[in-house]
Amino acid sequence: MTEMAEMAPMVNVVLVKGGRTKISYPAELLHDDGTRIAVRAPWAGDGVRDFGFVRFEPGDVFTEYYWRDRWYSVKEVRDGQGTLKGWYCDIARPATLAGTDLVVEDLDLDLWRSADGTDVRRLDEDEFAESGLAEQDPEAAAAAMTALDELEVVATVDGGLESLLA
Template sequence: MTDELTVTLTKAGRTKIRYPAALVADTGDRICVRAPWAADGVRDFGFVRFEPGDVFTEHFWRTRWYAIKEVRTGEGVLKGWYCDITRPAVVRGGEVLVEDLDLDLWVSADGESVLRLDEDEFAASGLARSDPDAAAEAVRALDALAAQAHAPEGLPALLA
């Protein structure tokens, strides 16, 4: 496998974003890449700002319904973890393909803030009607990540 990959995140059948990333590790189930903030400009969510210079260490699994992105400033200061609920990743031809299922979780660096995000978008997506099994997996994944975030060892335990 090459040291450079392209991460492609799709949503509702359309490409949401594509960006180059450096391969950090591939265990056969989990693939880890590192990439700078790939969107244009600053994205202020109110609880965190993603901005040029930020570095994302991203963990995707071929068997799990989520991706965990550790977010640091360019100086290496941990901002927290942004978790996308996704179908299991597919790695093919130098590309990591991930389908976003709308649900997200934010965990602050100190673990004090655990925010479930976009549950309204998930409900409006119609996934529960069109693919009830995938919708159930997505909800289970969000619940499991939230529970892990509240555990003493937090999300880093999933990345060890």
């Protein structure tokens, strides 16, 4: 009789945008210390998503870090061979874990940092402006902009985003 390897617990990452589920996918729960949750999942998108500065594609692996007290998530992106592509950061309301559902509300702002740190860019500021969040929930909009500003500073210093993940 052989013993089965203990399976890592799974969660279902639920990305909500504009009040609707944008995408939902299973992920391996790596760590939950009550404040920060870390999960790992393969690229959950359909096919290839080419941003021009990075491509997310089948075989890529995302190690994702979510906080219950911060307005962002940080996703370390590696290709199928384990080579680091960079970090994709979503500005979002603090994450909640309800049962096995890890729910994150995306607020349209994003930040990218390349593996070598030479490319740090803010993304989707136009979508954020068009979302109407500043009018509907000024406090959330201000928290989102503050989070983006803070992440951009962290991404440009030595140690970069890795310092948040240690």
